[in-house]
Amino acid sequence: MGSQLAVPPIYSPFEAAIHPRHVVIDQRTAAWAETFRIGSDELRGRLVSHDIGGFSARILPEGREEVVSLLSDFVLWLFGVDDGHCEEGELGRRPGELSGYLQRLLRIAQNPESPMLLDDPLADGLRDLRRRVDRHGTPGQAARWVDALREYFFSVVWEAAHRTAGTVPDLNDYTLMRLYDGATSVVLPLLEMGYGYELQPHERDRTAVRAAAEMASFIITWDNDIFSYHKEASGDGFYLNALRVLEREHGLGSVAALDLAISQRDRVTNLFLRLCERLRAEGSPQLRQYLDSLGTFIRGAQDWGVSSVRYTTPEDPADIPSAFRDTPIDPGVGPLDIPAVAWWWGLVPDAPTPALANSGADSMA
Numbered sequence: 001m002g003s004q005l006a007v008p009p010i011y012s013p014f015e016a017a018i019h020p021r022h023v024v025i026d027q028r029t030a031a032w033a034e035t036f037r038i039g040s041d042e043l044r045g046r047l048v049s050h051d052i053g054g055f056s057a058r059i060l061p062e063g064r065e066e067v068v069s070l071l072s073d074f075v076l077w078l079f080g081v082d083d084g085h086c087e088e089g090e091l092g093r094r095p096g097e098l099s100g101y102l103q104r105l106l107r108i109a110q111n112p113e114s115p116m117l118l119d120d121p122l123a124d125g126l127r128d129l130r131r132r133v134d135r136h137g138t139p140g141q142a143a144r145w146v147d148a149l150r151e152y153f154f155s156v157v158w159e160a161a162h163r164t165a166g167t168v169p170d171l172n173d174y175t176l177m178r179l180y181d182g183a184t185s186v187v188l189p190l191l192e193m194g195y196g197y198e199l200q201p202h203e204r205d206r207t208a209v210r211a212a213a214e215m216a217s218f219i220i221t222w223d224n225d226i227f228s229y230h231k232e233a234s235g236d237g238f239y240l241n242a243l244r245v246l247e248r249e250h251g252l253g254s255v256a257a258l259d260l261a262i263s264q265r266d267r268v269t270n271l272f273l274r275l276c277e278r279l280r281a282e283g284s285p286q287l288r289q290y291l292d293s294l295g296t297f298i299r300g301a302q303d304w305g306v307s308s309v310r311y312t313t314p315e316d317p318a319d320i321p322s323a324f325r326d327t328p329i330d331p332g333v334g335p336l337d338i339p340a341v342a343w344w345w346g347l348v349p350d351a352p353t354p355a356l357a358n359s360g361a362d363s364m365a
């Protein structure tokens, strides 16, 4: 099975931090889940034990408390969709029906007053989330949030097609799907709302800034795949996970697949740091705050990933570390052999030749 795989401490250069109100925020999320009756009673009972409030408090350690609460409720809601419908529910094996349902939910996110899905708890919860997004964000941020939900939904339909067919995608397709199906991009607008600013579109939509956010998604989801492998491989359901994809792609056992996944996330982390350093040097104060928040998002997912009972599963303990390393196991600066993301490395030339040296800044789109 490989479910007793021993995960060593992995590299994290990001500082650990948590919002001081995390306990109250977590309790409020449990009450919110109950009010809206998110998920089955059984699923909700599990979700409220996962310290999702603590996770959100780590993502926005100095953020506005109302936004940390909004993020926490939203993450629980996302698990209501991801666990409740996709991974454990019947729609997860009916991509066409899943797509129809998610399109209806999107309409609620866009136009919460639409008289649709009137007795659906996830739709009711989403109406409340939209109202709070409007209260704490700008119209542009609300639109980005809806668009990001669409890309998450689109990717879980792709995932459902694999679940239905029982197929494991190749590494390139999996990497591309995983940039979205870990629901990382839907959190991004809340990073801005948490600190009460709006990143201007000309800055947020720069290829290099989008790439930094994609690298954060890669690191967060690869780390999730490493820490959730025990939970996922021990269960009896179909699962997609970077380790499983690497086992297939390269004919590896789970120990070698784990080593390779760690090397890949280390190399993306190395690149992320170098890219952020460059972006910081020329970016606005808002961009610098946004890059800081990508770091707290990564670190928050790491600290939560090694501590939440969702992953440690005390009834059948996972062998995951309780600490992180200060140095990468793989210090490499070369690109990963994954076409969908290999271009990231072109944004930060490692050792520009003299002829290219003064065009270094131009190489960041």
Ligand code: 3E9
Pocket (backbone or CB within 6 Å): 075, 078, 079, 082, 181, 182, 183, 184, 187, 220, 221, 224, 225, 228, 301, 310
């Ligand atoms: C994550 O992948 C699925 C998302 C819906 C979880 C909600 C979390 C966030 C929005 C923040 C990103 C955090 C991560 C990816 C930990 P998967 O593998 O289904 O998650 P699982 O918890 O089941 O391993």
Ligand code: MG
Pocket (backbone or CB within 6 Å): 026, 027, 030, 047, 048, 049, 050, 051, 052
């Ligand atoms: Mg709790």
Ligand code: MG
Pocket (backbone or CB within 6 Å): 082, 086, 087, 181
């Ligand atoms: Mg999932």
Ligand code: MG
Pocket (backbone or CB within 6 Å): 082, 083, 087
């Ligand atoms: Mg899952």
Ligand code: MG
Pocket (backbone or CB within 6 Å): 103, 104, 105, 106, 107, 108, 114, 116, 117, 123
């Ligand atoms: Mg609807």
Ligand code: MG
Pocket (backbone or CB within 6 Å): 224, 225, 228, 229, 232
């Ligand atoms: Mg997982």
